[in-house]
């Protein structure tokens with residue numbers, strides 16, 4: 001049996017819930033980790049520490065040992081602790097006596113074989129249980145996500161004998177995309193879903209049964225670089241191959257757009273995998289390893305600069321630092337008092353985003369002009 005607690009973990013639930021055979025398939029591939037995952041782990045540790053400080057729980061300051069610690073991480077974790085502080089104050093002001101549990105271990109084995117999890121923060125009030133999860137990533141995660149529902153289930157199991165709540169409130173606090181997403185459901189609804197949907201799927205995943213099913217969850221699958229199901233899913237888009245984009249219907253263009261990011265990511269992952277395999281000696285028909293292009297560079301920049309200076313020429317160019325670096329240099333307050341009136345934010349370049357994106361819809365200038373023309377023509381006709 002592989003690492004028992006990671007096998008059907010809440011954080012990978014989107015994958016094994018939707019594609020049950022992926023659980024065992026993933027075991028055949030090493031977890032390569034990533035800088036983003038390491039950054040996220042460190043940011044979580046800082047959040048835990050700040051929450052402990054807030055709650056008066058002794059804890060050692062982890063900052064000196066964090067590799068990716070920076071101002072952004074500090075602000076994100078402080079914001080998280082502040083959010084929880086305000087939530088508690090609001091609850092207390094309404095007469096409640098909330099109980100807070102930081103990094104609460106939850107036992108999920110009633111529903112998911114061999115599975116345990118740790119919820120970032122659980123608050124138990126008189127009539128609801130609040131599950132708050134900190135996300136340091138930039139990819140938006142909704143509060144209704146499987147991971148949070150599973151944490152909520154574990155927390156309900158843990159506390160329901162002691163408290164009398166009947167509602168579950170989940171929150172995703174995601175500072176780097178300025179998002180705090182919230183969702184609610186009754187505990188009855190949560191238990192019904194767990195019995196009817198979660199339990200059978202978790203069992204199928206544990207037993208290595210069910211059908212492969214590709215979708216957005218494949219992004220976090222270790223098998224994605226060589227999974228046949230995903231390859232077929234991605235290549236299905238090839239049916240639009242060689243057709244002139246203007247000849248595609250609006251529905252077809254919408255479908256292509258909704259699949260492009262995943263398709264590009266997947267193509268990159270396959271390419272990277274094939275390169276690694278080729279470096280290990282594997283051969284792919286029609287392909288070979290070659291030396292990539294490389295730009296010329298000095299073996300010793302300082303020595304080169306010295307020689308150029310000796311020729312009476314200046315090899316250095318002077319550039320102003322970026323706004324973020326200058327803010328760091330001057331400090332936030334000084335930066336604002338000194339430069340606020342000189343900062344402008346140009347209108348961003350139009351870009352297509354899914355309808356679920358939180359930014360307001362942009363109206364093309366031509367349409368604004370058209371609307372105004374129509375309005376003034378309407379006014380004239382009414383005069």
Ligand code: SF4
Nearest residue numbers: 019022218221224227
């Ligand atoms: S890549 Fe997708 S379809 Fe393939 S095993 Fe993983 S989750 Fe399932």
